[in-house]
Amino acid sequence: MKHRFPEDFLWGGAIAANQVEGAYATDGKGLSTSDLTPQGVFGPIVERTANSSSIKDIAIDFYHRYPQDIALFAEMGFTVLRLSIGWTRIFPNGDEKTPNEAGLAFYDRLFDELAKYGIQPLVTLSHYEMPYALVKNEGGWGSRKTIEYFEHYARTVFRRYRDKVKYWLTFNEINMSLHEPFTGVGLPRDSSRQQIYQAIHHQLVASARAVKACHEIIPDARIGNMLLGSILYPLSCKPADVMESLHQNREWQFFGDVQVRGAYPAYMQRFFAEQNIALSVTDQDREDLKATVDFVSFSYYMSGCVTADKAQADALKARGNILDMVPNPHLDSSEWGWQIDPEGLRYLLNVLYDRYQKPLFIVENGLGARDVPEADGTINDDYRIQYLNSHLLQVAEALKDGVEIWGYTSWAPIDMVSASKAEMSKRYGFIYVDRDDTGNGSLARRRKKSFSWYAGVIKSRGDTLK
Numbered sequence: 451m452k453h454r455f456p457e458d459f460l461w462g463g464a465i466a467a468n469q470v471e472g473a474y475a476t477d478g479k480g481l482s483t484s485d486l487t488p489q490g491v492f493g494p495i496v497e498r499t500a501n502s503s504s505i506k507d508i509a510i511d512f513y514h515r516y517p518q519d520i521a522l523f524a525e526m527g528f529t530v531l532r533l534s535i536g537w538t539r540i541f542p543n544g545d546e547k548t549p550n551e552a553g554l555a556f557y558d559r560l561f562d563e564l565a566k567y568g569i570q571p572l573v574t575l576s577h578y579e580m581p582y583a584l585v586k587n588e589g590g591w592g593s594r595k596t597i598e599y600f601e602h603y604a605r606t607v608f609r610r611y612r613d614k615v616k617y618w619l620t621f622n623e624i625n626m627s628l629h630e631p632f633t634g635v636g637l638p639r640d641s642s643r644q645q646i647y648q649a650i651h652h653q654l655v656a657s658a659r660a661v662k663a664c665h666e667i668i669p670d671a672r673i674g675n676m677l678l679g680s681i682l683y684p685l686s687c688k689p690a691d692v693m694e695s696l697h698q699n700r701e702w703q704f705f706g707d708v709q710v711r712g713a714y715p716a717y718m719q720r721f722f723a724e725q726n727i728a729l730s731v732t733d734q735d736r737e738d739l740k741a742t743v744d745f746v747s748f749s750y751y752m753s754g755c756v757t758a759d760k761a762q763a764d765a766l767k768a769r770g771n772i773l774d775m776v777p778n779p780h781l782d783s784s785e786w787g788w789q790i791d792p793e794g795l796r797y798l799l800n801v802l803y804d805r806y807q808k809p810l811f812i813v814e815n816g817l818g819a820r821d822v823p824e825a826d827g828t829i830n831d832d833y834r835i836q837y838l839n840s841h842l843l844q845v846a847e848a849l850k851d852g853v854e855i856w857g858y859t860s861w862a863p864i865d866m867v868s869a870s871k872a873e874m875s876k877r878y879g880f881i882y883v884d885r886d887d888t889g890n891g892s893l894a895r896r897r898k899k900s901f902s903w904y905a906g907v908i909k910s911r912g913d914t915l916k
């Protein structure tokens with residue numbers, strides 16, 4: 451027994467409403483910010499008209515096909531499925547008093563389906579989308595009023611699903627607003643740092659209020675935050691590069707520091723002063739922020755480097771997922787230029803555990819690749835198996851290091867529309883979905899080679915990893 455994971459370790463996959471569900475205007479759903487980025491998070495923001503469309507309008511039609519997909523997840527032995535609730539299915543414009551019953555009923559059916567197989571839902575309240583009406587009418591998270599609307603939404607779903615959902619997350623990759631303010635906090639892309647940090651402040655308060663509400667309404671539930679966890683190594687051992695890596699890692703760690711410790715960390719005072727940022731923070735905000743998360747969750751795909759030499763950094767930077775990073779000369783990259791670093795996952799798990807002493811949950815990790823079916827229709831995605839195998843081995847090492855890890859949900863159990871560029875061809879799944887970048891295809895599902903591999907890993911609790 452080389453790599454036995456704990457018996458209660460949760461195994462599964464992670465999906466997001468706007469990347470899988472489709473049905474973008476069905477059963478009373480309102481427009482979300484994601485419906486306005488048909489070319490993905492980094493693409494243009496396009497107002498919807500009668501003629502406009504997006505590949506996400508149908509996505510992989512999970513809205514109608516979830517029973518079939520969940521049966522396949524169960525076949526792999528999943529004990530957890532991370533998914534998000536589309537806020538605009540529940541509150542189409544965000545500011546309604548009464549929720550949309552058809553939207554609530556959809557997630558009831560979904561959770562009931564998971565329960566049939568004993569799969570725990572791990573639910574993200576807001577995964578890269580918010581009601582577009584709140585952006586247009588209120589200025590997104592730039593407005594304090596959005597805190598109230600979000601809290602009302604959170605309380606509504608906590609009350610409704612209190613017996614069905616025991617694991618919750620507030621905002622997906624909350625630190626990404628620094629890189630993409632429209633998707634993160636519903637602000638225009640040319641917003642100032644002052645505006646972005648003020649909106650982030652409101653979102654952090656809203657996250658804490660959701661934590662408090664969750665503890666009140668579902669005392670036996672656990673609620674966590676969700677960070678885009680990219681480790682930035684110093685490019686060299688020059689002290690200036692090491693100091694630069696401290697600063698740049700704090701850019702994302704700041705979010706976790708507030709959500710876990712319940713107050714702004716000391717180092718932000720100097721940062722705000724030097725950036726001429728003056729936040730409006732009320733006494734009530736300070737009080738609200740004291741409601742801290744029960745566990746820390748994060749995504750991990752890659753690592754990168756930083757250097758204090760700005761000219762060198764600019765010359766070397768490759769566009770990664772969301773962060774601009776200097777490539778590491780010692781690592782290989784995926785087809786999309788994301789640098790593959792399994793040991794970085796063990797490193798990150800240790801860093802986060804040392805920093806917070808909170809249980810951790812890896813809620814995204816996987817390889818986006820162009821799968822080409824063989825003539826007989828099989829998909830031999832050995833590269834994906836290799837990626838996941840090497841990362842899970844490092845999770846096993848971190849467990850041996852003494853890090854408390856509750857579970858692992860790979861991104862993604864099934865092919866879906868990619869977030870950054872809204873492509874179908876960047877595939878992550880154990881399950882292949884017949885749909886291409888232009889929307890052609892039958893949407894039929896097929897098991898890839900990695901499907902039985904992952905089932906074997908789960909069944910043996912990691913013992914088949916090599």
Ligand code: BG6
Pocket residue numbers: 466469578622623678749771814818861867868869870871876
């Ligand atoms: C994370 C997001 O940043 O990365 C997911 O939380 C996303 O929504 C994932 O899908 C992978 O990114 P992409 O662009 O390859 O889909």
